[in-house]
Structure formats: structure tokens, C-alpha cells
Amino acid sequence: MDIKRNYYEDIELFKSNTILVWSILFLIFLAILPWLVMKYHLLGLSVYIVNLITVHAIVAVGLNILVGFTGQISMGHAGFFAIGAFTTVIFVLNVGLPFYLALPLGGFISSIFGFLLGLPALRLKGPYLAIATLGFGMAVTTTIKHLEFFGGRMGLQAPKLYLFGTPMKDIHFYYMIMIIAVIMVIGAVKLIKTRVGRAFIAIRDSDIAAEAMGVNLTYYKTLAFAVSAFYTGVAGGLYAFILGFINPESFHLIMSITFLAMVVVGGLGSIMGSIAGATLMTYLDIKLQAIQDISLIGPALVTFSQKYMSVAGISNIAVIVYGLIMILIVLFEPLGIFGFWIRTKRYWKTWPF
Amino acid sequence: MVKKNLIFVGLLVFTFFISAPASAQAVRGVTDTEILIGQWGPQTGPAAPWGAVARGTDLLVKIINEEGGIHGRKLKYFLRDDSYMPAKTKAIAKEFVEQIGVFAVVGGVGVATGMTARDYLMENKVPWFSPVTGVYEWIHPIQKHLFAMYPLYDDEAFNLTGYLYEKLGFKKIAMFYQNDDYGKQGVMGVERYLLKHKIKLVEKVSAEVTDRDLSTHALKLKNSGAEAVIMWTMPTHAALILAETAKIGFKPQWATSNTLSDSALMMGITRGLWTGMINSNFAELPDSNHPLMVKYREAHKKFAPQERWGVFYYAGMAFAEPFVEGVRRAGRNLTTESWVKAMETMKDFQGIGLPVTYAGLKDRQGGKHVFYGKVKPDGNIERLTEWIKITK
Numbered sequence: 001m002d003i004k005r006n007y008y009e010d011i012e013l014f015k016s017n018t019i020l021v022w023s024i025l026f027l028i029f030l031a032i033l034p035w036l037v038m039k040y041h042l043l044g045l046s047v048y049i050v051n052l053i054t055v056h057a058i059v060a061v062g063l064n065i066l067v068g069f070t071g072q073i074s075m076g077h078a079g080f081f082a083i084g085a086f087t088t089v090i091f092v093l094n095v096g097l098p099f100y101l102a103l104p105l106g107g108f109i110s111s112i113f114g115f116l117l118g119l120p121a122l123r124l125k126g127p128y129l130a131i132a133t134l135g136f137g138m139a140v141t142t143t144i145k146h147l148e149f150f151g152g153r154m155g156l157q158a159p160k161l162y163l164f165g166t167p168m169k170d171i172h173f174y175y176m177i178m179i180i181a182v183i184m185v186i187g188a189v190k191l192i193k194t195r196v197g198r199a200f201i202a203i204r205d206s207d208i209a210a211e212a213m214g215v216n217l218t219y220y221k222t223l224a225f226a227v228s229a230f231y232t233g234v235a236g237g238l239y240a241f242i243l244g245f246i247n248p249e250s251f252h253l254i255m256s257i258t259f260l261a262m263v264v265v266g267g268l269g270s271i272m273g274s275i276a277g278a279t280l281m282t283y284l285d286i287k288l289q290a291i292q293d294i295s296l297i298g299p300a301l302v303t304f305s306q307k308y309m310s311v312a313g314i315s316n317i318a319v320i321v322y323g324l325i326m327i328l329i330v331l332f333e334p335l336g337i338f339g340f341w342i343r344t345k346r347y348w349k350t351w352p353f
Numbered sequence: 354m355v356k357k358n359l360i361f362v363g364l365l366v367f368t369f370f371i372s373a374p375a376s377a378q379a380v381r382g383v384t385d386t387e388i389l390i391g392q393w394g395p396q397t398g399p400a401a402p403w404g405a406v407a408r409g410t411d412l413l414v415k416i417i418n419e420e421g422g423i424h425g426r427k428l429k430y431f432l433r434d435d436s437y438m439p440a441k442t443k444a445i446a447k448e449f450v451e452q453i454g455v456f457a458v459v460g461g462v463g464v465a466t467g468m469t470a471r472d473y474l475m476e477n478k479v480p481w482f483s484p485v486t487g488v489y490e491w492i493h494p495i496q497k498h499l500f501a502m503y504p505l506y507d508d509e510a511f512n513l514t515g516y517l518y519e520k521l522g523f524k525k526i527a528m529f530y531q532n533d534d535y536g537k538q539g540v541m542g543v544e545r546y547l548l549k550h551k552i553k554l555v556e557k558v559s560a561e562v563t564d565r566d567l568s569t570h571a572l573k574l575k576n577s578g579a580e581a582v583i584m585w586t587m588p589t590h591a592a593l594i595l596a597e598t599a600k601i602g603f604k605p606q607w608a609t610s611n612t613l614s615d616s617a618l619m620m621g622i623t624r625g626l627w628t629g630m631i632n633s634n635f636a637e638l639p640d641s642n643h644p645l646m647v648k649y650r651e652a653h654k655k656f657a658p659q660e661r662w663g664v665f666y667y668a669g670m671a672f673a674e675p676f677v678e679g680v681r682r683a684g685r686n687l688t689t690e691s692w693v694k695a696m697e698t699m700k701d702f703q704g705i706g707l708p709v710t711y712a713g714l715k716d717r718q719g720g721k722h723v724f725y726g727k728v729k730p731d732g733n734i735e736r737l738t739e740w741i742k743i744t745k
Binding site for chain 2: 038041044046049052094145152153154155157170239241244245246248249250254279285286306307311312313314315318319
């Protein structure tokens with residue numbers, strides 16, 4: 001079944017017709033999703049939240065290329081996210097470029113910084129690299145804060161985007177972001193399957209062995225950083241426009257850590273896992289406090305929290321549940337959500353055995 | 354295999370239909386028996402201390418509902434935690450409008466957080482009363498449905514300098530501020546005043562938000578020979594600079610903005626060095642005998658004994674009172690239009706906060722007053738002045 005006869009068969013996007021059919025079904029689902037969300041408020045979602053999830057998914061996929069596939073840690077992705085966001089807005093606002101040019105340019109500038117950050121990564125590993133990237137992330141926001149050009153600490157208001165003369169609404173953003181996301185995800189899948197991706201994986205498994213086999217470490221490590229930064233930068237540009245307003249303060253360390261957590265919870269070294277991780281984490285982060293609206297349980301939890309924890313009310317419970325879900329996933333399924341998926345699939349296929 | 358797939362698809366379809374569609378109403382958020390309002394506020398994260406504002410509003414809602422509501426309608430209040438993250442604030446604003454369907458948004462701490470929601474709320478004609486920050490973003494440009502109340506930082510700094518210079522006779526004034534937008538608005542106001550009187554600050558010292566060693570800053574202030582120092586910082590820096598200046602024996606008259614007017618809290622974190630601080634206030638003092646304050650304090654004991662009775666807690670009431678008054682004046686026939694009209698004619702309305710006056714579409718900065726107080730050794734504030742007009 002799974003025998004590959006040549007290279008091209010191995011890098012095929014759809015391994016079987018079943019996968020092809022399901023992928024098409026999934027795309028159809030994505031196409032009608034905003035309609036479902038608007039009409040039925042499915043799971044309390046709004047199109048805006050779906051947009052935010054999609055943007056985070058692009059970041060998670062980009063970060064996973066670096067962390068999950070190349071084995072280089074980054075705690076500074078909020079920095080790339082900020083670079084993408086600010087440069088895209090500046091290109092539209094000050095330079096007057098159309099959005100469709102500004103966005104890839106923002107990603108490109110972000111990837112240049114990714115390349116630069118990749119250079120010290122050649123010599124640093126593990127916790128040392130974590131510290132270096134962490135410093136990078138903080139340096140970016142501090143720099144932006146002090147440059148009036150970037151709006152200083154006050155931030156920038158992203159100009160409105162127009163589609164055929166009418167201002168774009170969430171639903172238009174949805175289709176734009178989703179098309180970009182689908183292209184970028186397919187790009188990532190292809191990248192990982194082909195020569196470059198194999199080099200990344202070889203570096204992750206053992207960089208010395210990889211070098212011995214002819215993988216150019218300098219080239220591929222910096223490339224991994226650049227590609228990852230490009231994904232994050234593009235996502236940052238989209239983020240700026242769905243938010244409408246950005247300020248350096250919001251691209252903080254916690255954001256970098258949240259991105260990393262999305263990748264780990266979703267599953268290191270899995271593209272679909274990153275998407276699942278980004279979806280779950282973003283959704284829970286925003287919607288978990290809605291448990292206070294459930295009748296009986298909600299008010300009881302609020303009272304409990306106010307009495308035994310702190311005056312913040314339901315947020316105490318939400319934060320604990322959020323953390324607990326993360327811990328439990330990582331504890332019981334080191335492969336993250338992707339691991340659950342594999343198990344479910346296996347169970348499904350071999351049922352009733 | 355086919356059967357299993359069918360079950361799977363069936364499950365998917367089922368999940369689509371479990372959430373009920375929102376019902377249509379004549380006026381969003383107003384039913385025969387209820388008025389829905391919402392507020393975001395940081396209950397967790399770096400700005401969590403300001404989260405008390407949103408909980409204070411909850412107390413006002415409880416008081417009003419206990420008294421039977423407004424024109425037969427009770428208020429239903431939705432508090433959401435945005436953790437001071439703009440992306441979350443916007444999600445909350447959308448939830449308020451598209452899912453809950455609130456009549457209005459009241460309060461909301463934070464500039465960047467509010468800015469992500471401002472245009473969205475205005476485009477959907479959702480009334481927004483009193484964002485809890487004193488910046489120009491809320492009134493430039495003027496928005497029909499956005500009513501600001503919090504005194505402007507710039508004007509506040511301008512007037513505070515005048516108070517020190519003219520009333521108290523301090524001629525050598527220095528400034529210590531945080532190097533960010535908030536601190537710079539303070540500097541702007543102070544220098545605007547001094548420029549008018551053709552004098553200069555004897556020293557201007559700024560600190561980065563991340564700075565933790567302020568000994569050189571303190572030394573600079575001391576060497577300037579300033580008689581009074583105005584500080585425009587967050588609580589941490591206020592405590593640090595007071596500790597450093599006390600160490601080197603520099604004891605000028607300190608003065609600061611209303612964002613640090615929670616004297617009980619400041620007294621605690623400065624270990625008593627806060628004594629003698631002159632600061633402006635936007636609401637009655639915690640131990641005030643104002644009849645409304647007495648009433649609210651009793652309600653606080655009854656409904657929310659777990660909360661500390663600090664100024665930022667009852668600020669949540671102060672910054673919601675004019676909204677409620679507007680709803681009252683709009684009458685039983687409450688619509689966005691009738692509320693806006695009622696607000697626009699509001700003149701010198703006062704609850705426990707500063708007096709509020711709006712004038713048509715020309716003026717959306719309702720709060721124009723503060724009063725000054727001096728911190729006593731026991732942590733309470735001694736009131737120095739009546740309400741003073743700071744914004745023209």
C-alpha cells in the first residue's frame with residue numbers, strides 16, 4: 001500500500017484518492033464556514049475570531065518549520081510578527097503601495113531579519129538559542145517603540161482596505177486570509193516533502209550527521225529561519241489589517257511563548273498539528289470565559305472563584321482550565337493534537353479490532 | 354466503512370445546528386424588560402489592577418436593578434476579560450455586537466485595546482460611553498456615538514503645574530516621567546503651561562518602563578534643586594523614584610496625576626513615602642460623606658464584600674453613572690438616537706465623579722474637571738480644592 005516507487009510519487013500532495021476527497025470536502029467546508037458562523041454562531045465563533053485563528057495558524061505553520069522540522073527553537077516570533085505587521089502597514093500608509101504588494105514585501109523584510117537571526121543560530125543550540133531569539137523579540141518591540149516612524153509607543157492605525165470601492169468587511173478578509181493560508185500551508189507541505197524539507201529534518205535529527213551527508217548547515221539553518229520568518233511576517237501583515245490598529249506593546253514575550261505553545265500542543269513536526277494547535281489555543285484563549293454564561297454552572301464557578309481565589313472572577317477559572325488543557329495534552333500525548341489524530345485514525349481504520 | 358463515514362458527517366452537521374440563532378429586535382440590546390450593556394477590562398495579565406473598574410460597574414448595575422431598574426427595564430451587564438490584548442478586545446467587541454447584541458459599551462480600560470474596537474463600534478452605531486483613559490483618540494475625530502468623560506491627561510498636567518506654580522508658589526519645578534505615550538502627554542501639558550509663563554522645567558528626567566535602577570535619575574532631580582517634582586509614571590516607577598530620592602535625602606513637594614490617585618495602594622507599595630503627595634482626583638474620595646458615596650459603600654458591603662473599596666473600583670461606577678442618567682432621560686422609548694439626544698443635552702450632571710457636560714456634536718469630551726488632594730500620613734487624602742475646570 002505505502003510502497004513508493006519513485007521520488008515524485010513520494011512528494012505527491014495527495015497520497016490517495018481518499019485524502020484528495022477529504023481535502024476537497026475540507027475546502028468546501030472552509031468556503032461555507034463564514035456563512036455557518038454568521039448564521040448560527042457556531043460554537044460562539046465570529047468571522048473575526050476565525051480570521052484570527054487562521055492568522056495564528058499561518059504563524060504556527062511557519063514556526064513549526066523552524067522548531068518542529070529543523071529543530072531550532074525560537075522564542076522571538078512575536079518580533080517577526082511585529083516586523084511583518086508594522087512594515088506592511090508602513091508600506092501601505094507611507095509608501096502608498098497596494099496591499100497585495102505590501103503584504104509579501106512585509107513578509108520578505110521579516111525573512112531578511114529571519115536570515116540575520118539565523119546567523120547566530122549556527123553557533124547556538126537549545127537554551128542558548130532560546131535566549132538569543134528571546135532577546136531578538138524584545139529588541140524588535142523596543143526599537144519600534146522608540147521610532148516615531150513606526151508611530152512610537154502609540155502605535156499605528158492600519159488604513160481601511162477597499163474591495164471594488166467598498167470597505168472590506170470581516171467576511172472579505174476571511175476569504176482573502178483563507179486563500180493565502182491555504183496556499184502557504186500547501187507550500188509548507190511541499191517544502192517539507194522535497195529536498196529542502198529533508199535537509200531540515202536531517203539537521204533536526206543530527207546536524208553533524210547531516211553535514212557529513214553533504215547538507216550545507218549554514219545555508220539550510222538560515223533558510224529555515226528565513227522561511228519561518230516569512231510565514232510569520234505575512235501573518236503579521238494580515239493581523240495588522242484585521243485588527244485595524246497595532247502598537248508595539250501588544251507584541252510581547254507572552255505572544256512568542258503562545259506561538260510556541262501552539263506548535264507544541266498541536267504537534268511538533270506536523271503541519272496539520274500546527275493548524276489544530278493554533279485553532280484550539282486561540283479559540284480557548286478568547287472563548288473560555290464564556291463558560292460563565294452557561295446556566296447554573298457558570299454563576300457557581302464565578303462565585304467559587306470570587307470566594308476562594310481572587311476578585312477577578314471567571315478569569316481565574318479560565319486561565320486554570322487553559323493551562324490544564326495544555327498540560328494534559330502534552331502529558332498524555334507528546335505528539336500533541338496530531339498524536340490524537342493519528343490514534344483516532346488508526347482506531348477508525350482497524351475498527352472493530 | 355460507508356456507514357461510519359455517514360455517522361461522521363451526521364455528527365458534523367449536528368454540531369452546526371446546536372447553537373440557536375439570535376432573535377431579531379427593534380432596538381439592539383433593548384427588550385421589554387432588559388437593557389444589555391457590555392464592558393471589557395483586563396482581569397488578568399499586566400494591567401490586571403485596572404480590572405477593578407469593570408467590576409465596579411457591575412456593582413452599579415446591581416444597585417440600579419435592586420431599585421427596580423430604569424423605566425421598567427433592568428440592566429444586564431456583560432463583563433469580558435481582554436487581558437489587555439488588543440486582538441482579544443476586538444473579538445469581545447464583535448461578540449458584544451454580533452452575538453450578545455448589546456445596546457451600548459460602557460467604560461473599557463486601555464488605549465490600544467480600545468482603538469481596535471473604536472471604528473468597528475462606530476461603524477455599527479453602537480453607543481460607547483467613557484473609555485477609561487484621558488487621551489485625544491476618543492474625541493479626535495469626533496464620533497457621534499462615542500462620549501468621552503475621563504479628564505484629558507494633557508489638560509490635567511497643564512492645570513496641575515498651574516496649581517503648583519500659582520497657588521502653592523513653587524517656582525522651581527522638575528518633571529519625572531515614563532518614556533512612553535502616557536508620560537509624554539504629561540510632559541506636553543506641563544511644558545505647555547510653563548511656556549505660557551516663559552519659564553522652563555529645572556530638570557526633565559525620563560525613565561524607560563523596564564528601568565529598575567533609578568538612582569541616577571534621583572540624583573539628577575536632587576542636583577536640579579527643584580522645589581516641586583511632577584511625576585507621570587506607573588505605580589512601580591513612582592515607588593522606585595520615591596525610595597531613591599528618600600535615600601539621598603531629597604524631599605521636594607511631589608505631585609502626580611489621577612492615575613495614581615489610589616492612595617491606599619500607593620501608600621502600601623511606597624511604605625509610607627507617599628505621604629504629602631499632591632494629586633488630582635476624578636471622583637469623590639473613598640471616605641467621602643457624599644450621599645451617593647455613602648449609599649454605594651453600603652451596597653459594596655452587601656453585594657461585593659470581596660472587593661477592596663479603592664478609587665479604581667468605584668471609578669467603574671463614576672464612569673457609568675452619566676450613561677445610566679442618559680438612559681433615564683431617554684425615557685421608556687429607548688433607542689440609540691434618543692439616548693444620544695439625551696446625552697447631548699446633558700449639563701453639569703454629577704454623580705460621584707467629575708461633572709459631565711456635553712454640547713451637541715461639537716463637544717464629546719464631557720469631563721473637564723478634577724480636584725486636588727494631599728495624602729495624609731494615614732493614607733487618606735485631604736481635599737484641597739473644589740472641582741476645578743481644566744479643559745476649556
